[in-house]
Amino acid sequence: MMTRVPASEPDFTPLDDVFVRKHMGVPDLDVTDWTLVVEGLVERPLRLDMDALLALGTHRLPAFHECFGSPFAPDVPTRAVAQVEWAGVPLAALLDRAAPRAAARHVWFEGADTGSFHGQDGLTYVKDLPLGVARRDVFLAHRMNGEPLRAQHGFPLRAVVPRMFGTNSVKWLTRIVLADRRADNVFTTQFYNRVLPGETSLSPVREVDVSSKWFTPDDGEELAAGNVELSGRAWSTTEVVAVGISVDGGPWEAAVVDPPGSGPTWQRFTLTRELAPGPHRIRCRARDLAGRVQPLAGARNAVHEVGVGVVGD
Missing domain, CATH: 2.60.40.650 (Immunoglobulin-like)
Structure with missing residues (x-):
C-alpha cells in the first residue's frame, strides 16, 4: 500500500517500478564518447559532450510520465504511468545558444536506437515538435529521481515533454535538428497518429488525455x-x-x-x-x-x- 504523502510533496515512482518501452532495443552508449549535436536551421551549430551540458547548470522538473501504448491499438488502455523528478536543462538554453534562423518552424529529436520495427528495417527513432512548443516545454534530462539515467530509460540523455505521451520524449538523444518542415520518419508520419474526439483527420499523438x-x-x-x-x-x-x-x-x-x-x-x-x-x-x-x-x-x-x-x- 502506498504511503500517504502531503499534497505539497510529489510522490515519485521508484525507478524499479517505472515502465520501460523500446522499439528497437537499448543502445549501448559510452558517455565518454557521446555527444549531442544541434544543427540545421541555426546560426551556430553546437556539439556538446556531457561536461559541456552539465556546465549549463542543473534544473529539476517533477512531472508525470505516461505511455501512449501500442500505435497499433490506440484505443486500448495501458495505464502505464509514473511520476519522476527529472534533472537536466531546458531545451531553450541550447536553442538560445544555437540561434534558430527565421525559417525554422520545427524541431526534430533523434535517438541512438536504430534497427527494425514492424517489418521495416534501417530505422532511426525520430520525433518532432513545433519550434514554439519545443522551446517552451522540452526538457533534456540526464537524471531520474536523483540518479543518473539508467540505460533502459535513455542514458546518457533523453528529451522529456511534460503533459505529452512518452512517445515524444525521445531516449538516447544524440541529435536535434531545426527545420522548416516536419520530419519524414515512420515514427512521425506512419506510427503514433490518431483521430481525436470530434475530428475526422489524423493528428500526431502528443497531448495526454484526461x-x-x-x-x-x-x-x-x-x-x-x-x-x-x-x-x-x-x-x-x-x-x-x-x-x-x-x-x-x-x-x-x-x-x-x-x-x-x-x-x-x-x-x-x-x-x-x-x-x-x-x-x-x-x-x-x-x-x-x-x-x-x-x-x-x-x-x-x-x-x-x-x-x-x-x-x-
Whole structure:
C-alpha cells in the first residue's frame, strides 16, 4: 500500500517500478564518447559532450510520465504511468545558444536506437515538435529521481515533454535538428497518429488525455469489511477538478482531489467508503478544467475499474 504523502510533496515512482518501452532495443552508449549535436536551421551549430551540458547548470522538473501504448491499438488502455523528478536543462538554453534562423518552424529529436520495427528495417527513432512548443516545454534530462539515467530509460540523455505521451520524449538523444518542415520518419508520419474526439483527420499523438488510475486497492485485493480508503492518481494537460467513484455500478461519488502542484504532476484523489462483505467493482472517472471527462469504455483513457473481495462479519 502506498504511503500517504502531503499534497505539497510529489510522490515519485521508484525507478524499479517505472515502465520501460523500446522499439528497437537499448543502445549501448559510452558517455565518454557521446555527444549531442544541434544543427540545421541555426546560426551556430553546437556539439556538446556531457561536461559541456552539465556546465549549463542543473534544473529539476517533477512531472508525470505516461505511455501512449501500442500505435497499433490506440484505443486500448495501458495505464502505464509514473511520476519522476527529472534533472537536466531546458531545451531553450541550447536553442538560445544555437540561434534558430527565421525559417525554422520545427524541431526534430533523434535517438541512438536504430534497427527494425514492424517489418521495416534501417530505422532511426525520430520525433518532432513545433519550434514554439519545443522551446517552451522540452526538457533534456540526464537524471531520474536523483540518479543518473539508467540505460533502459535513455542514458546518457533523453528529451522529456511534460503533459505529452512518452512517445515524444525521445531516449538516447544524440541529435536535434531545426527545420522548416516536419520530419519524414515512420515514427512521425506512419506510427503514433490518431483521430481525436470530434475530428475526422489524423493528428500526431502528443497531448495526454484526461485520465485516472487506482493505486489502492489493487485489482483482486482482499479487504476487511468496514470503512476502506480508496485512493488513486489523476492527470491531464490541465488541472483535474473532479474525480467520481462508483461502486458496483452505483452513482458517482465525489472524491477529495488534491490541488495541483507547482509543476506538471499528477493529483491524488481519495474517498473513504464503507464496503459490505462480498465482491465489489470500483471505478474512478476524472474531469479536467477544460471539461474533458473520461469515457466509460472504448477508449485508451476509459475509466479504470478494479475488483475486490471484502471479508468480515
